[in-house]
Amino acid sequence: MARIALHYLPGNSLLHRWDGRCKFFGLLMITATLIQTNISLFIFDSLLLVALFILSRFPIKELLRELKFWATFLFILFLFQVLFTPGTRFISSHWLPVTKEGLLLGGLTCWRLGLILGYAVLFTAVTRPRELRDALIWILKPIPFLPERRIGLMVSLTLRFFSRTLDQVEEVSLANKARLGDRKKNPIRKAKFLVLPILRRSILEAEEVTFALAARGYRDDLSIHFSKIPMGHLMPLFLLGGVLLTIWWIQYR
């Protein structure tokens, strides 16, 4: 295993043991705060993320090494926002095509995306795909006419495929590099020799999984028994909800 981002990492931390349904609701609450532009909530989310990473005993140093691509992507996004957002230029350096509004917008966008990525990495690291599937089925079950088992399976497979595709990108990139593919700088040529093989492999793998599911007698009409969520698992959710509401109330009262 060379890559750790967006993979489940087995462990016995409190986060690993936390009920999957509670984890999912916790993630939904955090996601709700990330679609706003409230700085206090962003600061809270960031501190919470760091604390949760420590709590989950996640190898943060190794993760940071893997995030070069995302860091580059966020930096390019930041530059675009800074350079192309209309607004007031700085008086001291008027020659710079940078506006105060652009700087603020770029910073907030990158902060938000960084937090989304961070929570996605943390959630997938401490949640088994099966737990996620069961959580989805549990949530969707009360809604009539929805094939909750099929939706749950599709979401967990999508998550797995996303991670597998990233692994394939790494593997094909290495094979490309072994034949000096990194020497040519033409982006179209690079994309052709990287994207097409990965796309083809992904389609073939999806087909294989379909056959494998059918061969192993997959049925989505079987019932699943869900245990009751223990009160101890619900407490952190109430606490999180309470803190988020308090911050929001202080900000907007």
Place this chain on the structure above:
Amino acid sequence: MIQIQNLHHRYPDGTYALRGIDLHVSKGEFLLICGPNGSGKTTLLRMMSGLLKPSDGSILINGFDSIKDSLKVRQIVGMVFQDPDSQIVGETVKEDVAFGPENLGLSLKEINERVDLAIEKMGLQGLSEKPCYLLSGGEKRRLAIAGVMAMKPDVILFDEPFSHLDYPGIQEALKYMTRLHQEGHTLIVTTHDVEKVIAHIDRMAIIQKGEIQAFGHPEHLVKELPRFGVRPPCYVLLGGEKISWLE
């Protein structure tokens, strides 16, 4: 030719893949690195080809450091991946074989000559315009070798070259490997299945839990294989002469 000193590697999750590997491979040698699954064979090969950076230690290929002179090392060392589908990037056989020579910045004439020669040597003449995804397992393996050969490397690394191949496929792969060895290439093969290649190698190294447990002439080591989780060849189990899979 290849000098590996005190090589260590640790995965991001903290698992040690390699611990203190020391190895010397001479020019023109055919070396087998065998060991059970997860023993560190693939990681070691990827480091030799300059694709992975070790946590500690060094690898010198013809005097070039695998990290500092990674580009030069990748010109000297070609690697055939375990899964040919990872390696095949072209739409057709010819386009895929040309991928490496194009990256070397050669002239079109030189590229075409190398591609034709590699295709001919690997017995893919009739398939040069065939889409790669329609090839059989054996043909894909031959194409992967052709893609590497077209770059004319001195050293060729084979990662589990016999996996997913049927009997004729194994014979084909082995035939081309022995031919490459006869032509003077240095070959390093990793496998847990020593049976198929034992009759053709010069030396072997047994790797387990990221450490070289034994290194030397195959005749001296084959009886030791079960101790390290590797099945010995049939001729050792049943008694008798060494048999080549090409016979």
